[in-house]
Amino acid sequence: xxxxxxxxxxxxxxxxxxxxxxxxxxxxxxxxxxxxxxxxxxxxxxxxxxxxxxxxxxxxxxxxxxxxxxxxxxxxxxxxxxxxxxxxxxxxxxxxxxxxxxxxxxxxxxxxxxxxxxxxxxxxxxxxxxxxxxxxxxxxxxxxxxxxxxxxxxxxxxxxxxxxxxxxxxxxxxxxxxxxxxxxxxxxxxxxxxxxxxxxxxxxxxxxxxxxxxxxxxxxxxxxxxxxxxxxxxxxxxxxxxxxxxxxxxxxxxxxxxxxxxxxxxxxx
Ligand code: HPA
Numbered sequence: 001x002x003x004x005x006x007x008x009x010x011x012x013x014x015x016x017x018x019x020x021x022x023x024x025x026x027x028x029x030x031x032x033x034x035x036x037x038x039x040x041x042x043x044x045x046x047x048x049x050x051x052x053x054x055x056x057x058x059x060x061x062x063x064x065x066x067x068x069x070x071x072x073x074x075x076x077x078x079x080x081x082x083x084x085x086x087x088x089x090x091x092x093x094x095x096x097x098x099x100x101x102x103x104x105x106x107x108x109x110x111x112x113x114x115x116x117x118x119x120x121x122x123x124x125x126x127x128x129x130x131x132x133x134x135x136x137x138x139x140x141x142x143x144x145x146x147x148x149x150x151x152x153x154x155x156x157x158x159x160x161x162x163x164x165x166x167x168x169x170x171x172x173x174x175x176x177x178x179x180x181x182x183x184x185x186x187x188x189x190x191x192x193x194x195x196x197x198x199x200x201x202x203x204x205x206x207x208x209x210x211x212x213x214x215x216x217x218x219x220x221x222x223x224x225x226x227x228x229x230x231x232x233x234x235x236x237x238x239x240x241x242x243x244x245x246x247x248x249x250x251x252x253x254x255x256x257x258x259x260x261x262x263x264x265x266x267x268x269x
Contacts (some may be wrong), residue, residue: 001049001052002040002091002095003091003092003095003097003186004049004095005047005048006047006048006049006091006092007047007094007096007098007099008073008100008236008253009041009045009046009047009060010041010046010061010095010096010098010099011098011099011100011188012204013039013041013063013239014063014070014072014099015039015156016070017020017068017099017100017237018063018070018071018072018096018103018201019069019070019071019100019102019103019178019245019269020066020069020070020071020072020103020104020105020236020265020269021071021072021073021093021101021103021104021105021221022071022072022074022104022105022106022107022261023075023077023104023105023106023107023212024074024075024076024107025106025108025109025250026109026243026247027109027162027210027228027230027246027247027248027250027251027254028107028109028250028253028254028257029058029075029254030251030254030255030257031254031257031258031261032058032062032073032075033065033258034066034262035063035064035065035071035073036064036065036066037063037064037067037248038062039062039063039231040062040063041060041061041063042059043059043060043061043070043076043189044059044061044182046061046092046095047091047093047167048092048095049088049090049185049195050078050082050088050089050090050092050218051075054179054198057194058075058076058230059075059076060075061073061074061075061077062075062262066261066262066265067261067263067264067266068124068265068266068267069265069268070172071265072096072146073101073102074092074096077089077090077092077183077212078095078196079186079207079208080132080133080134080184080185081184081185081186084134086134086138087173089211089212089215089240090136090215091135092211092212093215093221094215094219096221097145097216097219097220097221098140102221102222103157103160103222103223103224103269104212104221104222104223105224105226105261106125106208106209106212106213106223106225107225107226107228107244107257107263108180108209108225109181109205109227109230109232109249109250110180110206110209110227110228110229110230111140111188111189111194111204111229111230111233111234111241112203112204112229112231112232112233112236113153113194113198113203113204113233113236113266114176114203114204114230114233115236115243117178117203117229118229118232119229119230119231119232119249119252120229120249120252120253120256121174121176121228121229122173122174122175122176122226122228122229122253122256122260123166123175123176123177123180123203123229124156124158124164124165124178124224124225124228125162125178125179125180125183125209125224125225125227126177126179127155127180127184128156128209128210128213129179129181129182129196129197129200129201129202130182130214130252131181131182132183132207132211133182133184134211134213135214136211136215137215137218143217146217146220147218150214150218151199151217152213152214152217153212155213155223156213156224156225157222157223157224158215159222160209160223160224160269163264163267164181164224164226166262166267166268168260168263170263170267171258171260171263173256176203177203178203179203180202180203180205180209180210180225180227181197181200181202181204181205181206182205182207182208182209182210182211183207185206185207186207188241189205190233190234190235191234191235192235193234193242194233194234194235194236195235197233197242204227204254205233206266209225211229219244224256225246226252228249228250228254229249230246230248230249230250231245231249231254236267238263262263
């Protein structure tokens with residue numbers, strides 16, 4: 001399977017085995033600049049990795065250290081709206097697993113359903129609601145990787161969440177907490193959908209992350225996830241939603257995200 005091939009390439013080219021994987025969402029590439037002595041591998045050298053089709057996703061892995069911890073930082077991910085190639089969602093996470101990663105930190109750009117948590121803010125994901133219409137583990141199960149029916153209780157590791165909140169406090173950085181609801185995209189939501197999602201208990205909405213969380217929990221990785229809020233969700237503000245606006249506001253949040261992850265890793269994972 002391609003994740004084994006890609007995992008072997010990562011393990012061979014990494015200056016030392018990565019312990020933490022970090023997946024960067026749209027417009028959040030600046031985090032990769034924090035990798036010291038980076039070895040950069042383009043996705044086309046990693047079997048089964050998705051070739052980037054969306055602006056704001058570089059399509060490369062940076063291997064090195066952040067805050068003294070060996071990391072693999074993935075700049076670019078596959079999305080369901082790109083055509084439903086779920087293998088391209090599974091392979092990078094499983095390759096990290098195969099390369100020896102223990103903890104996965106997922107990041108994304110998301111819309112906020114909480115009026116007080118606006119563009120530029122960070123939200124730590126406490127749980128998710130998967131309304132994307134797919135489950136990335138549908139299909140035959142490889143029992144060598146993980147169980148047929150994995151539990152998603154505490155999918156977002158409570159200890160990692162506490163450590164991220166502690167890192168945010170050290171930096172005086174406001175870090176909200178919330179439930180992330182995943183849609184498939186590529187359309188943004190209607191105002192009626194956002195009203196419905198609020199009654200369901202969602203605090204943020206986006207088009208990624210839950211799939212990687214599911215694959216990661218299946219193979220036993222600990223998961224933490226942070227949303228960079230790029231907009232108030234549809235119907236909550238006057239500003240029209242667009243991908244350009246997502247990228248602009250993600251870049252606003254990426255400085256804070258970099259500082260947060262650096263502090264979190266420095267404190268020891
Ligand atoms: N909806 C879905 N995905 C998003 C949004 C949004 O409002 N903002 C950034 N990604």
